[in-house]
């Protein structure tokens with residue numbers, strides 16, 4: 319099995335998630351809001367500028383695109399051109415993410431990462447289930463959690 323993808327699929331992966339106010343992020347905000355959680359967005363003074371911050375729960379939420387954050391999942395494939403450059407770039411992103419999470423944890427924040435694949439078919443988590451899982455974690459005392467989509471058979 320090749321671990322590269324065509325330019326067409328690659329551009330689709332890259333269009334998926336980049337920057338603020340992406341579709342998956344808006345979905346997570348919606349799920350929080352309808353469950354009564356109040357939050358702030360993109361606090362620039364915190365490591366990694368978390369997408370969503372819930373001070374009352376000492377919690378931050380990152381909504382991560384599987385390509386840009388180099389997720390080990392079915393949506394991640396190294397591009398077929400400039401492969402080494404991409405491998406280095408995405409490893410840099412991964413290591414920056416780890417560092418940010420470490421700094422947030424050291425500062426007493428709880429960290430939730432919701433991966434794009436949790437909201438993307440095939441294998442997405444139904445929104446109600448996703449909302450319930452996020453809510454349960456927020457109300458828990460667990461320091462760290464990742465939510466990802468199902469794997470393909």
Ligand SMILES: [Zn+2]
Nearest residue numbers: 384389391435
């Ligand atoms: Zn993923």
